[in-house]
Amino acid sequence: MKPALRKIALERIQILINSAISNAKMNPDLSQRQASLAQRICTRYKIRVPYELRIVFCKKCKSFIAPGINSKIRLGRASVKSIRISCNLCGHTYRKIIPQ
Ligand SMILES: [Zn+2]
Incomplete structure (x- = not known):
């Protein structure tokens, strides 16, 4: 596939x-x-x-969860930079490492 097409996509x-x-x-x-x-x-x-797309889908119920609207995002306190995302629809919480 042409790189240009991929860029447009x-x-x-x-x-x-x-x-x-x-x-x-x-x-x-x-x-x-x-x-x-x-x-x-x-x-x-x-x-x-892309990363932005991965964090807006719940891992469990696969719904689109908008940050701050139907999901809660909290910063982890460990030395590894991570965020915890809770889905308001099914209550599932998962952790994401923030890419450096
Ligand atoms: Zn969910």
């Missing part, structure tokens, strides 16, 4: 995530659709799912 993914997050409060259905569309683009273009 990545840009679309970023745009979709951003608008999914901003729609999460007012229009949850739309934001859910935009988030799953972003995921489908990743699969279709075989793009490694």
Whole structure:
């Protein structure tokens, strides 16, 4: 695949995530659709799912969870930089290491 196409796909993914997050409060259905569309683009273009996209999906119930709206994000206190994300929909909490 052409690198240019991959770049365009990545840009679309970023745009979709951003608008999914901003729609999460007012229009949850739309934001859910935009988030799953972003995921489908990743699969279709075989793009490694970007970090921003990985933290906005619950590991357990697979729903789109907008940071601060339907998920809680707390910073870990260990020396390793990490965040803990709790899903408000199913209550699952998971830890993510912040890439340096
Ligand atoms: Zn969940």
